Amino acid sequence: MKAKRIKNLPKYHFAEFNEILKRKKDRGEEVINLGIGDPDIPTPDYIIQSLIEEAQNPINHKYPPYKGIKELREAIANWFKNRFGITLDSEKEILPLIGSKEGLAHISWALIDPGDMALVANPCYPTHRTGVILAGGSVYDLPLLEKNNFLVDFDEIQPEAAKKAKMMFLCYPNNPTSAIANEDFFKKAIEFAKHYDLIICHDNAYSEISYGEYKPISILEIDKEKKVSIEFHSLSKSFSMAGWRIGFVVGNSDVINSLYTLKTNIDSGIPGAIQKAAVVALEGSGEFTKNVCKIYENRIDMVINTLKECKIEAKKPKATLYVWAKVPEGFNSDSFTMKLLDKAGIFVTPGTAFGRYGEGYIRISVTQPDDLIEKAMNKLKKFMKKH
Ligand SMILES: Cc1ncc(COP(=O)(O)O)c(C=O)c1O
Numbered sequence: 001m002k003a004k005r006i007k008n009l010p011k012y013h014f015a016e017f018n019e020i021l022k023r024k025k026d027r028g029e030e031v032i033n034l035g036i037g038d039p040d041i042p043t044p045d046y047i048i049q050s051l052i053e054e055a056q057n058p059i060n061h062k063y064p065p066y067k068g069i070k071e072l073r074e075a076i077a078n079w080f081k082n083r084f085g086i087t088l089d090s091e092k093e094i095l096p097l098i099g100s101k102e103g104l105a106h107i108s109w110a111l112i113d114p115g116d117m118a119l120v121a122n123p124c125y126p127t128h129r130t131g132v133i134l135a136g137g138s139v140y141d142l143p144l145l146e147k148n149n150f151l152v153d154f155d156e157i158q159p160e161a162a163k164k165a166k167m168m169f170l171c172y173p174n175n176p177t178s179a180i181a182n183e184d185f186f187k188k189a190i191e192f193a194k195h196y197d198l199i200i201c202h203d204n205a206y207s208e209i210s211y212g213e214y215k216p217i218s219i220l221e222i223d224k225e226k227k228v229s230i231e232f233h234s235l236s237k238s239f240s241m242a243g244w245r246i247g248f249v250v251g252n253s254d255v256i257n258s259l260y261t262l263k264t265n266i267d268s269g270i271p272g273a274i275q276k277a278a279v280v281a282l283e284g285s286g287e288f289t290k291n292v293c294k295i296y297e298n299r300i301d302m303v304i305n306t307l308k309e310c311k312i313e314a315k316k317p318k319a320t321l322y323v324w325a326k327v328p329e330g331f332n333s334d335s336f337t338m339k340l341l342d343k344a345g346i347f348v349t350p351g352t353a354f355g356r357y358g359e360g361y362i363r364i365s366v367t368q369p370d371d372l373i374e375k376a377m378n379k380l381k382k383f384m385k386k387h
Contacts, residue, residue: 005134012126013353021347031341032376035349037175037321037365039240041295044281044288047239051277060272066264068096068248068275075279076233076248083207084218092253093226095260096278098270100205100234100247101127103259104169106266107201107230107249108135110258112166119161119168121152123176123354123361125203128169140165143357150179150324154192162196171203173216176354176363177324178317180214186222193228199255202231205247208238208289210319211297219251226252237321238289239281246270246278296321299366299373306377310384323364324351328387333359344383346376 017035024031054060067073073090080088088094097103104127112118114136120128122141132139140161144150152170170189172181193200202219210216223229230251236242249256300316303323307314314325327336333350340346340362349365351358366373 005136008133009130010126010133012130013349014126017347017349017353020341024341029345031345031347032368032372032379033347034364034366034368034373034376035347036367037237038242038367039237039292039321040367040369041240041292043240043244044284046284047241047277047281050280051244051273054273054276057273060276062272064269064272064275066269067091067260068094068269069272069279072096072275072279072282075282076250079282080218080220080250084221086218086220086224088250089253093250093256095249095256095263096270096275097232097247097249098267099236099245100203100232100249102245102267103232103247103249104128104201104203105131105134106262107255107259108132108137108167110262111199111255112137116166117161117164119157119165119198121169121171121174122356123351123358124169125171125175125205126354128171128201128203129355137166141355141357142168144174144177144179145357150174150177151181151185152189154188157192162192162198165196165198167199167201168193169201169203170219171205173204173206173210173317173319175203175206175320176322176349176351176358176361178315178320178322180216180318183217183222186217186219189219190223190228198228199252200229202229204231205234206237206320207233209293209296209321211293211300211316212318214318216319223251228252230255235278235281239284240288240292241278241281244274244277246274295370296366299368299370302370302373302377303364303366306380310381312384321365321367323366325362325364327351327360327362328384333362337362339387340380340383343386344379346379346383 077088077090108131118132142152207216234247333352337350349363351361
């Protein structure tokens with residue numbers, strides 16, 4: 001038995017990919033997985049030590065507060081102030097999440113009713129879209145096109161759709177295209193949202209994963225009064241804590257309160273010891289994140305150089321864990337991905353896993369150890385020589 005809302009969901013491609021990879025592994029075939037953005041570098045030891053200590057404290061064996069522990073909300077506020085210069089009210093403008101994915105999925109339930117519309121970038125992190133569908137809303141695609149540097153073109157949005165929309169998902173630095181957005185872009189987005197009376201849900205999961213001089217900005221640096229914006233953050237990439245399941249949302253207090261009300265009816269918070277460890281992560285010096293960015297950049301250079309040699313078009317990203325590359329002529333996203341998997345033993349994500357405007361691209365993730373990335377790049381070179 002299946003509810004319509006489950007039947008209506010698009011496939012979660014990553015679950016399907018895992019099955020394909022597992023079958024290959026069971027047959028003894030080696031596959032290097034460059035498909036998923038799951039940091040290979042372990043969580044720093046000082047964070048793990050704090051979890052061990054906190055796990056022994058009986059206070060953390062009880063239900064945690066729905067709003068998250070005060071200490072964590074204050075650590076988030078301090079981190080945000082230091083990083084973006086924005087003051088947050090730790091009671092009303094911050095809500096810890098069981099990973100940002102959880103909040104990104106639930107926010108649509110808090111903001112839209114069945115039949116309402118949401119504007120969603122395409123391609124996108126799949127949860128933006130599926131959250132809307134689960135809440136009974138309809139999705140209006142905002143195509144991310146190369147000619148616009150993969151930024152949303154607000155002038156192209158049909159006014160009729162904008163009038164119907166209650167919310168809009170944006171994500172810069174962008175997964176999957178790695179595009180970045182500047183202040184002007186966010187200004188336009190905020191003006192648009194104010195004009196059409198809609199809420200911007202900005203997914204800033206990669207705010208700390210950037211290269212060279214570039215530092216991603218927060219939408220709240222532009223929407224200082226938090227009139228129309230909320231922003232999702234994740235500790236998964238910044239502190240290699242993907243398995244710990246902790247993130248947070250900040251911004252407009254009414255919207256945060258709606259999400260909080262929804263969540264009090266669904267979950268009972270994040271384990272206390274994990275929240276305490278997140279405090280330790282956020283209060284750290286930032287050295288760990290700086291170092292992992294150096295490691296990722298080195299890997300990105302390896303990938304970009306190989307793609308150049310293979311005459312596959314791709315730009316070096318300024319942020320995120322991904323290289324967004326064009327598939328060679330004669331292939332589409334799926335056929336190139338399957339060929340690479342079968343003939344070269346490399347798994348990359350087809351652009352179409354993120355939406356139909358991802359057609360013609362693949363996403364290569366650099367969350368594997370250097371030697372495996374090097375091995376994969378050698379396999380790619382060999383494969384491309386034959387094709
Ligand atoms: C753009 C984007 N948002 C959110 C997430 C989810 O992160 P979390 O681990 O915090 O749930 C991811 C994970 O890859 C992502 O790429």
